[in-house]
Amino acid sequence: MVAPLDLGAMTTLRDHDCISYLDVDFFELLVLEDDDVQDLESLLSRDDRCQIVHVPEKMIINGRPELIDLAEEDHVRRDIFIHRVNEISTMAASLGIPTVIHPGGVHADVVNRNALHSILKSSLAELDGILWLENMPLHYHIDGEMQYCNLCTSPDEFIDLLPYLDGITLDVSHAYLSVRNNGNITIASFFEELYSSIKHIHLSDAKYPDGEGLQLGDGDVDFSAIPHIESVPVLLEIWNGHLNNGAGFAEALRRVRSANSWFKRSIFKD
DSSP: OOOOOEEEEEEOTTTHHHHTTSOOSEEEEEOOTTOOHHHHHHHHHHOTTEEEEEOOSEEEETTEEEEOOTTOSSHHHHHHHHHHHHHHHHHHHHTTOOEEEOOOOEESSOOOHHHHHHHHHHHHHTOOSOEEEEOOOSEEEETTEEEEEOSSOSGGGGGGGGGGOSEEEEEHHHHHTTSSSOHHHHHHHHHHHHGGGEEEEEEOEEETTTEEEEOTTSSOOOGGGSBOOTTOEEEEOOTTTTHHHHHHHHHHHHHHHSTTOTTTTSTTBO
């Protein structure tokens, strides 16, 4: 018999009280750019459903929000990014909690992937904690602009990074959007090549060219391509799912758990 899904929702320090009523197995605590580590530790310590931490997209440098980039070519800036990630990941690890990290490498244009990959590897070697690296889509929306992800858009890019990691966070929507077509084949390839290293799943629907984080069933992802992986936490990562007291997350839970759910017939089959 297939074990029931371990389902979660994303939360922040700001909205946790509003969505804590959700009937989820876990929360993934998304760190915001100006969050204090002690405040994060306090929430993690008092709510045992907060079982995963996600590093912030940005951090404040010289009074300005900057995209955290572990593949930053400027050594001074890279050290600042590493320090911010480390203060979060080491705190989380002290509580036995893993941290999801992004690779960086987001630029206005396609650049030399090999050079960025080498920098990322060096950064990972300097990080502490329980680290789960997330795969990325082809495009990345930041401050109203669409940029390119130059790292971790294909499963083979993770192979030589695995010794520096404790696992992979497989974002299904990102995998679908990491190619211009055949996204469902790409999802299957991620699971086939990285199966034993996948410790966590971000689950949402997607639609070309850049429809990310859609409500389950509202896009073109073929969820039957996702195999059953025992005891892997599945985050229902619906875009703006936290709004209206978590209405988007609640709907995703309803769709997964309803008696006639197509998930029961397709997703996570043995």
